[in-house]
Amino acid sequence: QAQLVESGGGLVQAGGSLRLSCAASRLPFSTFTMGWFRQAPGKEREFVAAISRTGGNTGYSDSVKGRFTISISNAMNTGFLQMSSLKPEDTAVYYCGASSRWLSRVATEYGYWGQGTQVTVSS
Numbered sequence: 001q002a003q004l005v006e007s008g009g010g011l012v013q014a015g016g017s018l019r020l021s022c023a024a025s026r027l028p029f030s031t032f033t034m035g036w037f038r039q040a041p042g043k044e045r046e047f048v049a050a051i052s053r054t055g056g057n058t059g060y061s062d063s064v065k066g067r068f069t070i071s072i073s074n075a076m077n078t079g080f081l082q083m084s085s086l087k088p089e090d091t092a093v094y095y096c097g098a099s100s101r102w103l104s105r106v107a108t109e110y111g112y113w114g115q116g117t118q119v120t121v122s123s
Contacts, residue, residue: 002026002112004096009117016086016121022079022096022114033099034072034079037107038092038119045095047105049081059103064090086121093118 008020022034035050049070050059058070069082079096094117097110104110 002028002031002098004098004112004114006094006096006114006117009094009119011120011122012086014086014088014121014123017082017084018086018119020081020083020094020096020117020119022081024077024079024096024098027076027098027112028100030100031076031098031112032102033104034070034076035097035099035104035110036070036079036081036094037097037110038090038094039116040092043092045107047107048094050099050103050105051079052103057103059105061105083119086119088121088123091119091121 003025005023036048037045039045051070067085071080096114098112099110101109
């Protein structure tokens with residue numbers, strides 16, 4: 001059974017940085033994309049960033065472009081989300097997911113999810 005485990009969340013002041021990690025294991029060979037999504041209280045899960053299996057292609061939401069960087073290592077065994085210039089509106093539970101769809105931005109196209117890690121940005 002595939003497994004994804006996020007870590008690295010925490011409390012940070014506005015303008016600060018955090019690096020999230022996603023340890024992946026037993027992902028199907030058909031996995032083409034690792035993505036990061038976030039969900040704030042009372043809101044739907046929203047796309048943040050995605051990266052292809054080889055790491056050669058990435059995609060970002062407009063709200064994080066230029067501030068967040070997604071990367072992977074060891075053939076998608078580990079994923080990272082480097083977050084800089086954090087804002088209070090970035091506060092959410094952050095989830096990593098794995099999808100068989102190319103650079104998908106749609107949560108329902110992700111078949112595997114981690115348990116999430118809380119990121120809180122204070123003003």
